[in-house]
Amino acid sequence: MKPKVSLAGLGLIVILVGTALLSLQNPARENLVPYAPYFQLGLQIGVFLLLFPLLRIRMMFRTIVFFMLFYILFLVALTSALWSGHSELVFRRTLMVMITSGCVALLALSDSRPLATFGCLAKALALFGAGISLVGLLVYFLGELRTVNYGTIQVLSIGSFHLAQRVYGPVPYLRLSSLFGNPNTLASWLLVTITLTMFLIFTDRRKSWWILFVLQLTTLILTFSRAGIFAAVLSLLLFLWFSGSRRGLAWSILCLLAIIGIMFLIKPSLLEFRRFSFDLNLRQLAWQPLWEYIHNNPFSGVGFGASYEALLEPEGVGITAHNAFLAIWSEVGILGFILWLCLWLFPVYFAKRFLPLAKNEARSVLSTTLALTLSLLVHQFFEASILRYGFHTLLWVYLLTLMVHLKRGKEYIYAT
Template identity: 25%
Template structure:
């Protein structure tokens, strides 16, 4: 028995020895394969992928800075020219970043980024794209659709590249840093306005100077965003995150920096004196705190909820009352009168096309027939983004957009209930508060529709959904990554992005020569203006403003030479512009003059009556 036991022991030892040698052999093979085979390729690919993603995020950061300062590069341009040119330039660079990201996905054969709002977002983009074909001004709608696609493209890239906690938090910190710079410039602007002379005739000022004059009179700051309400919306996206990061960060220096950032941005927001901004911000904070209390309780993690609630109520009451009293003292109820007319106008446009709308961003054209005087009711925007969106893309478009917002909020709230008080949960609450405040603000404002601030909304939404993907349950993260791609969707998307790059470039060049031609025309160089307008028409044949400008040039040529061919050219171009912009009154006014000079008084009266219908008081 002893012999048998000894043999069994030796047998087990030999088996263990063989197993050990086998494992060493396999491990050495594994090391060799990783050092020279497919394993090393995987490691290298992951490393290159990470570097590529960081490069894309750096480019995205430059685009964020560019969005804030780009209008500074168009010093000699008017307000409309600055807006159009800056929007299309930023869109072009965003499409470049999207194309680079698609190249990365193509090389890796990786999946396209996925979020919880993918399907409704695609439906919304389809509705907006379809509206271009029946818009009151197809050129405006096409340009606006390209700008919208660029912002959604950046949103899509950020949700794919912000795939770790560190990246998301770093990007949030970068945005807060940019927000502090904007806030400091706003405070500096207020000091400048306090020392400026406002006892001048504003009618002698240009459109850009009138905006500065208004803000100087009211002592309201706009900083790099150009308008007080827009600056308030921008800051309300960042203030909650600076506040939350003060509690999340462990480093004392960072705590102090975030506290200073919070105070500086609050001070700048106070100087906007935006009643709707402060009111919506307070409501969003209050709702967020009530939700926090329901999920977490009144006292968790050393935070006394009741004390915090009292402090917030006092804080916002003091600042809010300061804002309201300042505005009432300065302006009274005068700014409410045109806003009521804006609402009346948008309801009239909705009543005309309740289902399909008048076309993306065409409200500035479609509303002219309902406006009696530009000084009393004309506006490119209604102070309610949801109503204006209804008037432009129809009831289905606005319902899908609201569903996108609610879906993002619902996903955030559901995840916060699981996280409760934690670093991830607090950051999520800060993002949710920012998004909620912005959504409420658009009941009284138009920041969803103004590209220079809507850009930051899409960035913020991307950060929120990226954070949800990063910290969510493992099964949700696996579903969000999706299956391996066969590259067909990536190739199709890349081709589409290249087309958008070409299209945005042509629109930019066309607008550049259109505005340049207008300046040359005003200087008296008719032939130089004609050459500029012809280049603009060649680059973008859909731009209805170009044939209108060519018609005016032809009319001036006729006035100088009395050659009837120029009058015929004016008729041809103006009719072409009418077909492209059926609600532009200046075309009907010019056509009335053309037919009067040609001796056709019936048509002259017909077009003049149409002009009066669109601009009832302008002919007086």
């Protein structure tokens, strides 16, 4: 009989799954639930406060180091408001990101059954990923194209019920976005859910997970998001590598190369499609002012979370940073940037060091967390969703905390 999820674990699942559901958007990129960010914040803080009297944390050296890095980064981000031209904005965003992240980290460290929690969370998010994939594919293949004032959408009408999604790009290479309004955003979610589905394929061994895996993979491909697809493939390959499935890794690489070859043989015109080129899709317009500021002011920053308002908007750039590394460095200076990298890489180092000691499901959990955190590291060269208020930051903190929440022993179990 599998162990039940602890109360702290249940709190984590409610926070992460609830945040995911409240992140859904319509084709106009408006939240499906009105005032969703406020509901998210209330959910995250409310669940933590409800469970706070029950939290029990056993501090060890690795957890102390992890929290010291987190706390110092919090202080650096908070003090950046003192010299920022957007002090109130910086102060508000720092508290929103850091306090909610701290709540998730404390709940994860208090979880006495993290393997059970991770398994339940993986199932919930895999189903979530399959759900948004199914919606996207149904509208993509059965819906009709319409032009509205904010772009092109597809609409599937079933009686008085309507499903719609925004699409980008030229026909026949339309990029779907499902319930997130942007293909790159959808791909960043599928990067997570596809990896978790692969984890379930290895641990739960039900054939239905393969169906959900193929469903999500098909949707990911139709986003034509180069960064998202590359990061997802990298995550899957890393999972196979860390889990010790060398044969599965070899077959996966061969299948990937075969699929790519067949695609270009059947439809050579794909080579002319801009999504298969190496252009930065205007990201360089955002990267240039950020790098120029870093080059001239490497030690100071414009304030945590304020790179767009302080640097990009005045230059007439209509997009956000699309690079978490440039964004964080330009906002909190080199000290905050180094602390952020240390906070990211310390758990990875610890988890990789103790990976050979892990057995069975514990190894699969550790392999999944390593694969996701490392693929997200690469993904953030082209996107900037970490240390921004939202689901990906909370999941990132949860994964990092999980990797330092370990106990060395014969059974290689997690400790509190």
